Amino acid sequence: EVQLLESGGGLVQPGGSLRLSCEASGFTFSNYAINWVRQAPGKGLEWVSGISNDGDSTYYADSVKGRFTISRDNSKNTLHLQMNSLRAEDTAVYYCAKDVLKGGPNWFDSWGQGTLVTVFS
């Protein structure tokens, strides 16, 4: 059974930083691209970032480009999202989402339960 477990969310002031992690199990992690998708309170889904299976290719939404960095450690089956220069509009539940292919992003067949990031002043 595929499992994705996010961690690292919390409260942070504007301009601050957080590092999210996603620990994967139940599938061959190094064979798939992985993504971050967020959902602001009461709002819809927004794709944030994706990384290819080998980590060589990364993709970002314009809203986070230059502030967020996605990375992965295939030896530890773990995905990370380093979030810097956080803004109030980054407040959301952040989901880790497994891609269906190696490259990516494509569509997402398994999701974690999410971790809440709250940026407040």
Added chain:
Amino acid sequence: DIQMTQSPSSLSASVGDRVTITCRASQSISSYLNWYQQKPGKAPKLLIYVASNLQSGVPSRFSGSGSGTDFALTISSLQPEDFATYYCQQSYNTPRTFGQGTKVEIK
């Protein structure tokens, strides 16, 4: 960026009803359209990929259709567990974008 527009934004329906949700892309996306279901407090779940392919384990009452710019998700006979919010998502180019969601409520 490709804009995805769903309609309606919400609907009320009864158990057993046939329900159709539409999704329109701001430019042609071929068949690269996917549908997700999300229940309150839960992560989204993949229902349909590449317009009309049913994800493993999803009941056959769900179906998808369309190509180019216009797509539809149909639930042939609404069940109690289907009351949720549904999102379309294009995987034609980056950034991947979602529709705003359609909330299906109990009449």
